[in-house]
Structure formats: C-alpha cells, structure tokens
Amino acid sequence: MMHIRDLSDLELADRLAQGLDLQTGPFIFHIQSRERSVYSGLRRLYADFPVGEEAVRDFHVRVHRPANLRRWYHPQVIFEHDLVSPFKPLPANHAFAALEWGMNWCIAGYAHHYLTLHAAVLERNGRAVMLPGEPGAGKSTLTAALSLSGWRLLTDETALVDLDTGVLWPMARPVNLKNSSIDIIQAFSREAVFGDKAFDTHKGTVAHLKPSTETVLRMNEPCRIGWVVFPRWQADSPARLTRRPRADTFVFAAENSFNYSVMGETGFRALEGLIREAECFDFRYGRLEDALATFERLSA
Amino acid sequence: MSTATFSRVGSWKIAPAGQLLAAEFDGQTVVYHTGAGHTHWVSPVAAEVLNCLNRGIHDEDGLYAALSELVSEEDMPMLAESLRETLDHLKKLSLIELA
Numbered sequence: 055m056m057h058i059r060d061l062s063d064l065e066l067a068d069r070l071a072q073g074l075d076l077q078t079g080p081f082i083f084h085i086q087s088r089e090r091s092v093y094s095g096l097r098r099l100y101a102d103f104p105v106g107e108e109a110v111r112d113f114h115v116r117v118h119r120p121a122n123l124r125r126w127y128h129p130q131v132i133f134e135h136d137l138v139s140p141f142k143p144l145p146a147n148h149a150f151a152a153l154e155w156g157m158n159w160c161i162a163g164y165a166h167h168y169l170t171l172h173a174a175v176l177e178r179n180g181r182a183v184m185l186p187g188e189p190g191a192g193k194s195t196l197t198a199a200l201s202l203s204g205w206r207l208l209t210d211e212t213a214l215v216d217l218d219t220g221v222l223w224p225m226a227r228p229v230n231l232k233n234s235s236i237d238i239i240q241a242f243s244r245e246a247v248f249g250d251k252a253f254d255t256h257k258g259t260v261a262h263l264k265p266s267t268e269t270v271l272r273m274n275e276p277c278r279i280g281w282v283v284f285p286r287w288q289a290d291s292p293a294r295l296t297r298r299p300r301a302d303t304f305v306f307a308a309e310n311s312f313n314y315s316v317m318g319e320t321g322f323r324a325l326e327g328l329i330r331e332a333e334c335f336d337f338r339y340g341r342l343e344d345a346l347a348t349f350e351r352l353s354a
Numbered sequence: 355m356s357t358a359t360f361s362r363v364g365s366w367k368i369a370p371a372g373q374l375l376a377a378e379f380d381g382q383t384v385v386y387h388t389g390a391g392h393t394h395w396v397s398p399v400a401a402e403v404l405n406c407l408n409r410g411i412h413d414e415d416g417l418y419a420a421l422s423e424l425v426s427e428e429d430m431p432m433l434a435e436s437l438r439e440t441l442d443h444l445k446k447l448s449l450i451e452l453a
Binding site: 304326 | 375377379380382383384386388391393394395
C-alpha cells in the first residue's frame, strides 16, 4: 500500500496533476490540481493516507484556475465535482480550504448510503462520542483537543451512520479550525501539526489540523455510539454535564442532518437506533483542561 | 372513569399523504410524517391522540374517553381543553386532518 508520504515531491505533484486517488475512510476521492496550496496541504496533512490507482472512485474533484484573466490578476480557483462547480470562485490561496469544503460538500450531497449528521465523532475505549452543535459552540476546538489527548478522531464535520448496523464510520480527515481556535490549539499541544492558514475566507481565518497516524491507520474501523454531547464553550464556566432528553436530541440531530429528510423511514429508524443506544448530555465548559478531564471520566 | 363531557364533536384521521412513524424515548415521543417530511417532539397527550388515531379511534368523544382512562382524577378538569389544544396543534403541524 502506497501512502502520500512515500511519494517524492515530483511524484506527488505529477500524480496530482494527472489525478490522485485518495482514500478517506469509505470514500475514494480522485483529486486533480496543480495548485501549490493543494499540494502542500496534502503533503503535510494527508501524509499517512493511502493512495493508489483505484478502479472505482466515489468522487472526481478538481481545483483549478479559471481560463480567464483572473489566472493572473488576483488569481482565483474553482472547485469542481464531475465538471460542475457548486461554489463561487475563491482566491487562489484558499485552494486547499476549497478542496476540503468541496470534499465535505460531496459527502453531504451524495453519500446517501449512510445517514449523515452534522457532528464531530471521536472514540475512546471502543465507544464513540458524537458532538453536534451550533456554529460557535466550541465543537471544533474541543474535537481538536480531544484528538490530541488520546481520543481517536472519526470526523470533525460529518458523522456517517451505517444504515444496516448503526455503527459510525470514520473518515479521519483533518480538523477545520477557525480564528482564535487555531491559536488555542497551537498553544494547547506541541504535537499539533497545521496546514497553512487561509486568511479572509467567508469563515475568517481557517487552518486544518493533521489527524494522528493512529487515526488514519484505523480509518476502516467503525465504532458504536456511546454518548451524544452538545458542547457549549462559555468563559469562566466550570465543566458540567447535564442530561439532555433523547427526544430533543433526536429532533436536533434530524434538523442538522444532511440527508435525513430525503431518506424517509430509513433515516428515521437509523436515527432512532443511534439515539436509543446513546446517553445524551449538554456540556458547558470554560477551560479545555476541565473539559478533557470530564470526557476522561465519561469514557472510563 | 370520569363522567365529564367533551363538547366538540368531530372526527379526525392521520394525514393521509404519508405514514406516521413514532419513537418513544424515556416516556417522550418523537413522530415523523413521511408525507410532510417533518420530525416533531410531541407531548404525551399528543402522542396518545396519534396512537388512538392509528388504532382506529377517530371521533373526539372516543379520543376523550381513551385519554380519560390515562389521566389522574385531578387532571380530568383540564383534559377537554388539553385535547382541543392538542388537536389544533397536530392539525397545524399537518399531522392530522378532519375525517
């Protein structure tokens, strides 16, 4: 099995120009780009991921410069999936972020053989914690800190629920951090490896955190749910878990699913099984260290 | 059973353009109507009304009688009002309609 770290600079650039088959959990992305930031992002953040010549690819994506004057004047890039661009062009130095957002878009829009929920998932001692949450709740910061503290990252963005067995499938892709979260995690751990920052995106400054080698090695290993925890960062708040009704958790998860509404009874029953198996909590915290101690006790 | 009466007379049914699915968690119920495509966390009274409609109890007197078997004596004075509000609410959610 060949990995991105096994490729020389020239080989990686050449493969990317022709189309690189990258496995992230159950998906094979065929990625084509000549953008420097795509190259360097994959080199640094996807080093442990397997690549190969796959017979079947799930998504064909491309990040490239449009064939107009914007190639030279304030250059832009376009993300394409199957030759269709779902987004407006972005500044060229946002190319890797565009690739990441585009990959998320592909999974959210097409992976209907899973129930897909907008949530992070991590695993410890054989059980998964799912972290849904509204934007700004501190979900990604907590996810990054947990992933640097012995929890296995399955996803920071899209939970994949198996429709037959109810297990959660990993993707093991980088954690997308925004604005002050980047500095918080850089200060939190010397082991944190980041890609280049993309400034002035529609989400502010964004940077991606490399998943651990173990996370990537185990990306074909699903996990059963243990807990659903809704994090909420609040300055100076002590870390506190409080029970949340499963019925309320169900409705929130349904409303924050990418494909529940198109799946009918199949989606309802899959979500019912997941929520029935989980303990559900609201979680307020002010300090990451306190949050980690709480999760340590939860998983013990 | 209480001898209190329910003054409104009508007959209801589950909205026909789909199927009503329900899941109960710790005594609380979530319902999903495949036709409307929406999920709702409903009150215990609403869950029982939907359950009755699924069991073939459609008229309001029958619904009142079924619910009165489940509520305590002290809650009986509020049952009629609660049933009215519940039927109106479920209708607004497009989960039920007049038969």
